Amino acid sequence: MLRIHNTLTRSKQPFIPIAPPRVAMYVCGMTVYDYCHLGHARVMVVFDAVVRWLRASGFDVTYVRNITDIDDKIIQRALENEEPIEALTARFIAAMDEDALALGVMKPDYEPRATQHVAGMLAMIGKLIERRMAYAIPGGDVYFSVRDFPGYGKLSGKSLEDLRAGERVEVAGDKRDPLDFVLWKAAKPGEPAWDSPWGKGRPGWHIECSVMSEHHLGSHFDIHGGGQDLQFPHHENEIAQSEGAHGHAFVNYWMHNGFVRVDNEKMSKSLGNFFTVREVLANYDAEVVRFFILRAHYRSPLNYSDQHLDDARSALTRLYTALKGAATAQRGEIDWSEPHAARFREAMDDDFNTAEAVAILFELANEANRLHSARHAGLLRALAGILGLLQRDPTQYLQSAPAVSALSAEDIELRIGERAAARKARDFAAADRIRKELADAGVTLEDNARGTVWRRQ
RNA sequence: GGCGCGAUGGCAGAGUGGUUAUGCAGAGGACUGCAAAUCCUUCCACGUCGGUUCGAUUCCGGCUCGCGCCUCCA
Secondary structure, eight states: OOEEEETTTTEEEEOOOSBTTEEEEEEEEEESSSOOBHHHHHHHHHHHHHHHHHHHTTOEEEEEEEEEOOSHHHHHHHHHHTSOHHHHHHHHHHHHHHHHHHTTOOOOSBOOBGGGOHHHHHHHHHHHHHTTSEEEOTTSOEEEOGGGSTTTTTTTTOOHHHHHHTOOSOOOTTSSSTTOEEEEEEOOTTSOOBOOTTOSEEEOHHHHHHHHHHHHHOSSEEEEEEEGGGIIIIIHHHHHHHHHHHSSOOEEEEEEEOOEEETTEEOOTTTTOOOBHHHHHHHSOHHHHHHHHHTSOTTSOEEEOHHHHHHHHHHHHHHHHHHHHSOOOOOOOOOTTSHHHHHHHHHHHBTOOHHHHHHHHHHHHHHHHHHTOHHHHHHHHHHHHHTTOSOSOHHHHHHOOOSSOSSOHHHHHHHHHHHHHHHHTTOHHHHHHHHHHHHHTTEEEEEETTEEEEEEO
């Protein structure tokens, strides 16, 4: 049985869907004013693996990942770029789609955008005011009143007192409580705005997720995910809004993935220590990046460095090499009673332990190599497929070139031909010279009974 | 200051109250014209101080160090 670590209880709990086999899952996606960095990649890949495993386990998953396409930073960036907001967001949504596709991330079932749900937000804000959990102030802002929502802080494990004590920022004097957060922001002249009962304005950040999740999944659903940094205040506020408006439980299982780090520090926009997905993909195959992410547990911190990606690349090469030699059996149904498959399932059922699952993949590779077993190779490929790995033609993968490559496949084949002639003439010095030359260009040769095969790096 | 998470072998990274994680790297061997790949063998481990226990890396507590949240952030 699947167990999920629930942030609400800080423990692993058996996963019991509200209406099996249906599973409703919402993940906070990107604010589209810049390229995705590796932290975003981790969210996409991790929850992609979660959805894949849920589906492989027989659940009928509806997966929603939102797009925040209106917010202060978007407005500011559009202003800086002197381009319309719609053009800016369209550009970065397209870039995000490219990154996701490269990383093998399947499209969510729905990708709602904040700007498409303003009417729903107005309705929910109205309801919160009606239920006396929100209030409008003269300027046109509307705030959520945290003291009127019992249980505020239950997700992040903080009390209102703790939070007040820890305040680091001076707050506007018109809030009733410093911790009250904005639901609706009055527009300043020139800013994008929607009409509302409180005047022209735009939504606060948190309200969109409460509204869009309800729209697609209902007011009470199974799983809500996102990066650890969203736990507070974003997800805490979502709970306040949704439970405040509906009067019943919002989400049963909260999942938060760990940060990507650089030099032991969180990779973040504000620190400026981030690498965009496309920067990394210029030097590394996207599958290597996906493998690198999935090889760690989703809740652990993940340290990024070129050295670690090199390591991941070598490891992935071993897996593909095992597949190369074997006539992989057709994919089809997985025999879950097979010991490796059973352990794989056990690992994934234990809070999506992809690190353990990947280790089992290596054990299968060893079996496949040792026994020349197409059955093991086939199982390796099938199980890896659940993680979105090892689905390419092995030779194609092993010969794939990074962005900048000195030698073309044709050149390589040509040199291999010359070397074969030299070897036939038993001129091994010449043959070794050619091999050395190719090695220096990042190409490794392997002689076998049928001839010579090559791969990069 | 408040709250929380973590500390595993050269590196990365799972896990477990007593038994091999796994990968990369290293050493030796088999195979090879030599290599590569593969296989076999092998070195290297659980921050620190106490406690519980027949036995703790694994449970409990103190300490040290690191990280995160408390402000936008995946």
